Amino acid sequence: MDNFQKKFLDEASDLVSQLEQALLTLEQDMDNPELVDSIFRIMHSLKGGGGMFGFDNISNYTHRLENMYDLVRQKKLKVTREMLDITFESADHITSMLNDDGSKTDAIKKNEEILNKRIEAILDGDSMSVVVTATSDAEDKGHGASSYYVKVKPYEHIQRNGTNPLLLIDELVGLGKAKVNIFYSSIPDFEGFVYDDTYIWWEVILCTEQDEDAIKDVFIFVEDDCEIVVKKLADGDIFTFQGIEPLLQCSHDFPFDLEKITKLADTISALEKAKTAAAAQEAAKEENKGDEHIKKFAKESSISGIRVASEKIDSLMNLVSELITTQAGLNLYADREKNAELTRIAESLENISRQLRDTAFSITLIPIDYLVTRFRRLVRDLSREVGKEIEFEAKGAEVELDKSLIEGISEPLMHILRNSVDHGIETAAERKAAGKPPTGKITLQAYYSGSQVVIAVTDDGQGMNPDKIKRKAIEKGLISPDVQLSDKEAVDLIFMPGFSTSEKVTNISGRGVGMDVVKRKVSDIRGTVSVASEPGEGTTITISLPLTLSIIDGMLVRIADVDYIIPLSVIDTIFAVEHEKIASSFQNVINIEGVQYPFYYLRDEFAIPGDPPEREEIIMVKYEDRKIGVVVDNITGEYQAVLKPLGKLYRSQDIFSGASILGDGTVALVLDTHKVINKFTRYNDI
Amino acid sequence: MDNETGSYISFVLGEEYFAINVTQVLNILQLVQITKVPTAPDYMKGVINLRGTVLPIIDIRMKFGMPPIEYKRDTVILVLNVEIDGETVNAGILVDAVKEVFEINTDEILPPPGIGSKYKSKFIDGIYKMNDDKFVMLLDIDKVFSTDELVMMAATTDTTEAKQAETVE
Numbered sequence: 001m002d003n004f005q006k007k008f009l010d011e012a013s014d015l016v017s018q019l020e021q022a023l024l025t026l027e028q029d030m031d032n033p034e035l036v037d038s039i040f041r042i043m044h045s046l047k048g049g050g051g052m053f054g055f056d057n058i059s060n061y062t063h064r065l066e067n068m069y070d071l072v073r074q075k076k077l078k079v080t081r082e083m084l085d086i087t088f089e090s091a092d093h094i095t096s097m098l099n100d101d102g103s104k105t106d107a108i109k110k111n112e113e114i115l116n117k118r119i120e121a122i123l124d125g126d127s128m129s130v131v132v133t134a135t136s137d138a139e140d141k142g143h144g145a146s147s148y149y150v151k152v153k154p155y156e157h158i159q160r161n162g163t164n165p166l167l168l169i170d171e172l173v174g175l176g177k178a179k180v181n182i183f184y185s186s187i188p189d190f191e192g193f194v195y196d197d198t199y200i201w202w203e204v205i206l207c208t209e210q211d212e213d214a215i216k217d218v219f220i221f222v223e224d225d226c227e228i229v230v231k232k233l234a235d236g237d238i239f240t241f242q243g244i245e246p247l248l249q250c251s252h253d254f255p256f257d258l259e260k261i262t263k264l265a266d267t268i269s270a271l272e273k274a275k276t277a278a279a280a281q282e283a284a285k286e287e288n289k290g291d292e293h294i295k296k297f298a299k300e301s302s303i304s305g306i307r308v309a310s311e312k313i314d315s316l317m318n319l320v321s322e323l324i325t326t327q328a329g330l331n332l333y334a335d336r337e338k339n340a341e342l343t344r345i346a347e348s349l350e351n352i353s354r355q356l357r358d359t360a361f362s363i364t365l366i367p368i369d370y371l372v373t374r375f376r377r378l379v380r381d382l383s384r385e386v387g388k389e390i391e392f393e394a395k396g397a398e399v400e401l402d403k404s405l406i407e408g409i410s411e412p413l414m415h416i417l418r419n420s421v422d423h424g425i426e427t428a429a430e431r432k433a434a435g436k437p438p439t440g441k442i443t444l445q446a447y448y449s450g451s452q453v454v455i456a457v458t459d460d461g462q463g464m465n466p467d468k469i470k471r472k473a474i475e476k477g478l479i480s481p482d483v484q485l486s487d488k489e490a491v492d493l494i495f496m497p498g499f500s501t502s503e504k505v506t507n508i509s510g511r512g513v514g515m516d517v518v519k520r521k522v523s524d525i526r527g528t529v530s531v532a533s534e535p536g537e538g539t540t541i542t543i544s545l546p547l548t549l550s551i552i553d554g555m556l557v558r559i560a561d562v563d564y565i566i567p568l569s570v571i572d573t574i575f576a577v578e579h580e581k582i583a584s585s586f587q588n589v590i591n592i593e594g595v596q597y598p599f600y601y602l603r604d605e606f607a608i609p610g611d612p613p614e615r616e617e618i619i620m621v622k623y624e625d626r627k628i629g630v631v632v633d634n635i636t637g638e639y640q641a642v643l644k645p646l647g648k649l650y651r652s653q654d655i656f657s658g659a660s661i662l663g664d665g666t667v668a669l670v671l672d673t674h675k676v677i678n679k680f681t682r683y684n685d686i
Numbered sequence: 687m688d689n690e691t692g693s694y695i696s697f698v699l700g701e702e703y704f705a706i707n708v709t710q711v712l713n714i715l716q717l718v719q720i721t722k723v724p725t726a727p728d729y730m731k732g733v734i735n736l737r738g739t740v741l742p743i744i745d746i747r748m749k750f751g752m753p754p755i756e757y758k759r760d761t762v763i764l765v766l767n768v769e770i771d772g773e774t775v776n777a778g779i780l781v782d783a784v785k786e787v788f789e790i791n792t793d794e795i796l797p798p799p800g801i802g803s804k805y806k807s808k809f810i811d812g813i814y815k816m817n818d819d820k821f822v823m824l825l826d827i828d829k830v831f832s833t834d835e836l837v838m839m840a841a842t843t844d845t846t847e848a849k850q851a852e853t854v855e
Contacts, residue, residue, distance in 0.1 A: 322738050562721055606724030646723070646733065648775050649742040649831075653726050659733055659740045667721040667733050667740060679725075 008053040147238035153201035154226035176208030234265035321642040328663030365400035389439040396446035408525040412518040424461030458540040464533035466490035556636040563668035572620040599629030621673040697781040713765035746779040
């Protein structure tokens with residue numbers, strides 16, 4: 001497969017997801033012509049690209065789909081549910097064609113036959129679709145011809161992509177009546193001439209019955225390879241305007257005098273418009289719209305993003321991490337040297353590295369929206385499969401997460417949604433009986449909370465019954481029958497390995513993996529999961545994630561001769577205490593300012609030999625809804641830690657979430673206080 | 687056996703000579719400050735900063751059932767490229783001294799000793815007799831890293847450190 005084909009595959013899968021998104025929106029608003037237009041355009045790109053890069057099967061198939069939407073565009077067909085279903089399935093079909101390595105060709109062909117028949121049925125009008133009787137000719141006439149100015153200025157390299165710009169001009173001229181002006185002046189001398197560079201450009205005055213989009217469609221694959229300006233000059237055929245002829249004389253290298261042409265066109269239009277005030281208003285609006293279009297077009301071509309291979313981003317992030325570490329070294333050195341000039345340079349460099357770090361980070365962030373389309377689709381498909389009516393709503397989809405987190409969170413969230421559809425939401429009949437609206441609702445809500453991102457999935461289903469869960473857990477031997485559990489603790493049992501409440505195994509969620517897998521996957525990316533449920537009211541599952549995986553704000557502390565970092569996000573308060581007070585405490589509980597705190601004495605827990613200092617620091621860290629102390633020798637200060645993995649050999653030491661290299665080149669260990677507390681908890685301590 | 691040659695790097699642990707194929711040695715480092723990782727077994731000395739990455743350091747002497755390493759002038763870290771469970775990992779081992787790099791023909795390698803040997807034969811690829819009549823044990827370092835077992839035969843283990851290392855796991 002050559003490079004271009006690969007690129008097309010990338011682009012095509014993007015297009016398919018855009019298609020899905022547009023379809024989901026269209027489903028909510030079936031009469032929206034703009035959405036139909038955008039669907040049509042996506043298919044057009046798929047078709048064109050497919051044909052161009054040798055994916056004829058895709059090109060042929062999308063052509064049929066495109067026909068269907070073309071009829072909708074021409075108002076000869078109305079969007080129906082069947083049509084949406086076909087298109088959804090077509091999106092899957094196209095994806096499988098894109099991914100086909102030859103092994104499934106037969107199955108794909110069969111599927112295509114079926115889909116084709118359904119499309120034909122719609123096109124013939126004998127399915128459920130309502131055919132609007134051949135739309136008024138009047139409307140077509142009303143559309144009429146318009147005149148446009150089109151500037152086509154290919155960049156030098158256009159022919160190297162195999163594009164012949166002359167063919168584009170031919171196609172453009174083919175849309176209606178046209179006058180073409182050619183510009184030769186930038187052709188260089190013979191010495192400077194490169195045979196496959198393009199030096200010529202064109203201006204075209206075009207009168208066509210097609211709309212502006214059709215003109216732009218001519219250039220759909222060369223948008224990035226040439227400068228295209230499309231400007232509407234007037235309604236009606238400009239060539240028939242009186243006095244316009246001298247202005248439309250083509251003379252090479254002298255551009256059309258757009259100002260005069262527009263002025264004349266405006267005067268003439270104005271005269272015509274004056275006849276009916278209403279018409280004038282309409283026309284003015286058109287004009288405005290044209291301008292807006294150009295503006296929008298120009299804007300799109302200038303600030304739209306670029307695609308970058310994710311390895312490049314990874315290596316950028318690595319370099320930034322190294323820069324931060326080196327910066328810390330420079331700061332340390334500058335502090336020691338006490339040289340004013342050096343300090344000044346170190347400070348301004350630090351300022352720059354900070355900004356660079358923030359910018360680089362923002363590049364790796366992806367909005368959750370990226371996942372939402374997939375989820376919407378998942379909920380839609382699953383709910384149909386189980387015959388439930390479910391509405392899916394996503395709030396805060398603009399919240400951004402590190403791309404590695406997005407990758408890590410996708411599967412757990414999908415599993416949670418599956419559970420909600422399968423177990424959470426009741427059938428329409430059950431819901432009616434319970435006095436609820438027949439359509440269930442699943443809400444995904446994302447928001448920032450301090451240095452965390454919270455994603456909550458809420459359903460308004462039947463909720464969880466703590467007693468039932470308890471019984472199940474006892475049955476499965478997960479807890480002993482005489483354990484006293486609060487309702488919250490009972491509900492938390494669903495996170496235990498081997499727990500699955502579903503009475504019957506369905507192919508949606510009962511696949512043997514349960515919430516324990518969700519919990520593990522989330523904690524793999526340093527996140528936490530919690531559940532809250534009200535029987536009869538619904539369930540909310542909340543995932544909290546750190547904003548990024550690779551750099552944390554931490555507190556640098558020291559025990560004996562080793563540095564440790566505790567994430568600032570978990571630290572509540574810090575007290576200095578006499579060692580005496582700790583040594584004399586009973587059962588690892590200390591009284592500070594009248595409050596009893598349990599604590600862990602890390603020197604002991606880590607089996608660190610040597611004498612402790614007289615005064616030690618006790619750091620209160622948040623643990624679930626409590627505050628628990630960890631005692632260290634002293635506190636160095638805040639530190640931006642670039643998190644590095646400790647590696648496979650230390651995989652059993654999971655109380656450390658990683659290590660970080662300090663400014664002086666030594667290594668500090670990053671403490672996961674949650675795991676520290678879990679590891680050293682002896683019952684009755686807390 | 688075919689007549690290929692291989693390059694090995696030899697080093698000293700206590701009184702004995704060992705060698706590792708040079709293709710698995712990335713670097714030889716002077717001793718630097720090692721950050722101890724609490725709760726890890728004793729033979730895992732901690733981690734160091736190797737050009738921006740975190741490198742685990744192993745006291746290979748303890749792994750072999752010898753007393754823990756004492757830091758001396760010649761003590762160095764050999765940075766190795768080892769395969770653990772199909773994954774390539776970098777790790778440093780502390781050795782008493784590095785001796786030399788030498789080339790040998792594969793047909794000069796003697797099979798690992800069987801019964802009566804001090805070390806378990808599964809960790810030894812073979813034995814080579816040096817010019818000065820000293821024997822060098824060619825290590826299968828991947829196997830050494832892939833197990834929590836001690837390399838020395840259990841029966842000959844008498845140092846308390848070795849037992850400690852064994853029980854920690």
